[in-house]
Amino acid sequence: MASGSASEFDSALGGTNEFPWTNDDSNSLETTDIELLKKAWRNEKASPEILHFQSDLVQRAREQIQLLEGTMDEFEDNNTDDLLVSIYQMDLDRALFLVRSYLRIRIFKIEKFIAHISRSHLWNRLSDQERNFAKRCIDIMEKHLQQCVLSRLPNGYQSFFKQSVSSVEDDMIPEPQLDTFVFCKSKGAVGAFQLDDIGDEIVDLVADDLYVLRYKSIKALVESGQVDLV
Amino acid sequence: MARYYDLDDIITEDEGTSVIFQVGANGVGLLDPSSENNNVEKGSKVDLPFWLAHELYLRKAVTINFPACFNQKIRKEIQADAACVDLKIQCPYFYEFGCKIIPLTGDKTLGSFLQYAFTSRYKEALSKSHGAGTSPKFLNRLTIEETHLFEAARCSMINLKKWRLGGCRLEKAAILGRKRKSV
Numbered sequence: 001m002a003s004g005s006a007s008e009f010d011s012a013l014g015g016t017n018e019f020p021w022t023n024d025d026s027n028s029l030e031t032t033d034i035e036l037l038k039k040a041w042r043n044e045k046a047s048p049e050i051l052h053f054q055s056d057l058v059q060r061a062r063e064q065i066q067l068l069e070g071t072m073d074e075f076e077d078n079n080t081d082d083l084l085v086s087i088y089q090m091d092l093d094r095a096l097f098l099v100r101s102y103l104r105i106r107i108f109k110i111e112k113f114i115a116h117i118s119r120s121h122l123w124n125r126l127s128d129q130e131r132n133f134a135k136r137c138i139d140i141m142e143k144h145l146q147q148c149v150l151s152r153l154p155n156g157y158q159s160f161f162k163q164s165v166s167s168v169e170d171d172m173i174p175e176p177q178l179d180t181f182v183f184c185k186s187k188g189a190v191g192a193f194q195l196d197d198i199g200d201e202i203v204d205l206v207a208d209d210l211y212v213l214r215y216k217s218i219k220a221l222v223e224s225g226q227v228d229l230v
Numbered sequence: 231m232a233r234y235y236d237l238d239d240i241i242t243e244d245e246g247t248s249v250i251f252q253v254g255a256n257g258v259g260l261l262d263p264s265s266e267n268n269n270v271e272k273g274s275k276v277d278l279p280f281w282l283a284h285e286l287y288l289r290k291a292v293t294i295n296f297p298a299c300f301n302q303k304i305r306k307e308i309q310a311d312a313a314c315v316d317l318k319i320q321c322p323y324f325y326e327f328g329c330k331i332i333p334l335t336g337d338k339t340l341g342s343f344l345q346y347a348f349t350s351r352y353k354e355a356l357s358k359s360h361g362a363g364t365s366p367k368f369l370n371r372l373t374i375e376e377t378h379l380f381e382a383a384r385c386s387m388i389n390l391k392k393w394r395l396g397g398c399r400l401e402k403a404a405i406l407g408r409k410r411k412s413v
Contacts (some may be wrong), residue, residue: 163234172234 034095037061039228041102046183046229047222048215049176050109050117053127061099068092106130114138115161115173178216183230185210190226193217238374242323242330243281249292250275280330287334294334299324305343312350316371324373351376359383 040054069092075085110117110130114137117123126134142160150158157163161170190205205211210230221227233239251274255261259268262276270276275295278286286292299320307315317324328344351372358368359380372380 174233174235 033057033060033064034098037095037098037102041098041105043222043229044102044105048178048180048182050106050113050122050125052125052223053106053130055127058099058102061095065092065095065099068095107133109176110134111137113174113176114141116175119161119170119173178214178219180215181212182215182218183210183212184218184222184227185230186221186227188226190221193221238323238326242326243279243284245280245297245321245323245327246277247280247283247297247331248275248277248295249283249286250295251292253291255291280327284330284334294331296335296337297321297327297331300328300331300337300340300343308343308347308350312347313354314371317347317351317373318370322374325375348376352379355380356383360387 036054036057040051040057044051068088072085072088072092075088106126107130110126110133113122114134117126118134118138123131123134145160146158150160156165159165159172161172163171186205186207186209189207193203193205203211203213205227218227222229251270251272254272255270257268258270259265261278262270262274265271265274278292283292283294287294304315304320321327325344325348328340332340355372355376360383369377369380
């Protein structure tokens with residue numbers, strides 16, 4: 001009984017291409033979708049501003065989750081071993097959690113910095129559904145503040161973005177703090193890297209070493225994918 | 231300004247700073263309790279909240295005196311033993327306020343002084359936060375920013391201990407425990 005179910009287990013896991021994250025033969029160069037999703041999720045969680053939306057990654061993950069759900073239904077019809085079903089169910093739950101958490105973090109950041117995102121280049125980093133959400137969100141906020149507060153203030157103070165007409169810049173918009181420190185690990189050796197514009201500190205980023213740096217200095221490296229946030 | 235809606239920021243800017251008016255101001259005699267008519271004379275010393283002093287400084291109407299909470303006496307006390315100095319009485323948002331004052335007073339040493347004070351007090355706070363209970367006297371000496379860090383460390387230690395003892399993973403919501411009055 002034990003050996004029979006074990007071999008069935010191996011063939012289900014190792015044979016098909018539909019479950020790339022359960023396949024153990026991946027060589028070091030090729031990363032599975034679930035690894036990429038985990039990396040995107042960790043980066044999004046640790047960074048203070050919103051990053052680019054990985055639309056194809058999320059799309060692929062969704063398709064694979066649907067496939068897995070289809071297989072689960074088949075298993076239930078065929079009355080397969082409970083252990084197998086529960087392991088597949090756990091895998092499905094973990095993948096679902098990753099996708100949902102990724103989307104949840106992005107929505108949280110959008111809500112927090114809604115005015116800033118809608119007026120800067122960060123708008124390009126949102127997906128289509130997120131843009132719909134952001135548009136509706138900012139419309140509702142503006143309408144609410146107008147009705148409750150702004151329409152009753154004297155002229156010259158009725159703007160959502162500027163404190164008064166005499167303010168030099170938009171000072172009422174909360175912006176993400178790019179100065180915060182983040183933990184990061186670089187994949188390959190980046191070499192001597194200049195931390196600020198003043199040229200005071202030069203840091204050697206060696207592969208797989210853990211660093212704590214200001215987000216602003218490594219922003220470009222995170223976007224190009226050379227450095228991962230932890 | 232990134233922190234228009236931030237509550238801590240609003241309370242920090244409410245700290246009083248003493249300023250000296252460079253121009254006479256009419257009609258705002260409320261600010262100076264010693265003025266007879268409704269005007270503030272040029273050269274008079276007035277206590278204003280920081281946000282007002284900052285705006286007037288930008289319009290070059292006042293010069294800002296160095297706040298009392300960063301004077302030599304406090305500096306000497308901190309250099310002697312940083313952990314025992316009661317900063318909350320001086321100014322509950324000591325570090326934030328100091329950071330805001332730096333561009334206005336032109337004192338180059340304030341930044342490094344704040345850093346030194348924070349690092350020496352942090353060691354003490356860190357070791358105490360991981361213990362079981364702390365005397366309320368110690369907590370009263372911390373500024374609000376330090377209290378945030380302290381509470382965060384204390385909460386995570388308590389959660390870790392609870393998790394380690396293997397207690398129930400689900401908690402009944404507090405609202406369910408209340409008895410309802412029968413109407």
